[in-house]
Amino acid sequence: MENLTVLGTGVLGSQIIFQAAYSGKNVVAYDISQEILDKLPARWEQLKPSYLNDLKDATPEKLDAAVSRIRASADLADAVKDADLVIEAVPERLDIKQSTWEKVSAVAPEKTIFATNSSTLLPSAIAPFTDRPEKFLAMHFANQVWIFNTCEVMGHPGTDPKVFDAAAEFAEQIGMVPIHIHKEQPGYVLNSLLVPFLEAAAKLWMREIASIEDVDKTWRISTGSPMGPFQIYDIVGMMTPYMLNKDSDDPEMKAFADKIKSDFIDKGYLGTSTGRGFYTYG
Template sequence: MQNLTVLGTGVLGSQIIFQSAYAGKDVVAYDLSDEILAKLPERWDYLKAAYLRDLPDATAEKLDAAVSRIRATSDLADALSDADIVIEAVPESLEIKQQTWEKVSALAPEKTIFATNSSTLLPSAIAPFVDRSAKFLALHFANEVWKFNTGEVMGHPGTDPEVFEQVARFAEEIGMVPIRIMKEQPGYVLNSLLVPFLDAGAALFVKGVATPADIDKTWKIATGSPSGPFEIFDVVGMMTPYYLGKDSADPVKREFAEILKRDYIDRGRLGKGSGHGFYDYE
């Protein structure tokens, strides 16, 4: 699978695009408007600096070659025209994902394999909206994919086992360590562990127990961890926890989503990738 199309160029979508191109894949980056896509060169510059900082074998020449393998378009039919595999990284809303896959199903070639990068939603909740559910599954990435390079592969009961293995091999080809999830699990392995931790930090903040900085400080000093929950929120970006919390049955999660919207998202403080989140970054 040489030709990859990524739907969504946000924090994680852009990382999947860049990492795949860095690994030698030809990548089409799709988003809803040319205005959104016009911001990608700035994002590539940010990622180039990160790769040079974090990867011993990264060179300017390799990074420039990666960018040359990326093509951006806001035309969905064009984006899908020769895709061997599509990875969807649109907002974490079941309705948005279902609508996206209905459109993709109508346009993609028969050869195309479909993968969602959903953080918490089950493939079986989206599969009915795909016209080839046997070729649909989840491929989930951790944030900062060039360093934290897990690729969690999770099918639904109707996923073809050979497609499952093809996607696991693809994950390895783009530098991920494939983690085979043997049954559907909301949050896979990673987020089944991470989300309760982040929710606990958010609850302490919402209830006024301590500031984000002091919550992070407590966790790091007491456990030796390099990051606290709010530093992790900044890496993930504000949009994902906002979408996860805004319609939650839990009033604390809803209030946290409201705080994110009012005090951070509406003020352009979208997380580390934007330079500002709970913390400010150079």
């Protein structure tokens, strides 16, 4: 599969686009307006220094070549017309994902495999809204894909095993380590481990048990981990924990979401992508 289309150019969508192009794939970046797409060149310039710093084989020439393999389109039919694989990275709401795949199904070629990058939703909840459930599955990427390079591949009971294998092979071709998930699991592997950890940190902060810095320091020193939970929140970005918790049945986590919105999102502090979240970044 040489031709990829990514639906959604937010933090993770743009990373998938750039990583696939860096690995030699032809990539179409789709979003709902040209105004959004016009911001992509600046996003590529933000990513380039990270690749040069974190990857031994990165060079300015290779990064420029990656950009040359990316085409942007706000026309859905145009964006998917040659796609071997479509990866959807739209907001983490089931209704948005379902309606997106209904629209894609109406215009995508028969050959195209469909994948959602959802971090919490199950493929079986979305597959019926496509015209090819046997070619539908999840490919979940971790944030900062060029260094935290796992891709959790999870089908649903109706996914064709050959499609599953093709998706896992594609992930490997773009520098990912494919994680084969054998049964549907909310949160996959990564978030089944990560979400309870981050929630515990949020509650320590909301209860004023310890400062953000001391919570992170405790985790780093005691476990040898390179990052604490609030540093991870900054990498994930503020929108994800807000969307996951704004309607939570847990009053503490709902209050955490409200505080994220008022203290960070409303001020434009979205995490490392904007240079400021729980911490300020140079």
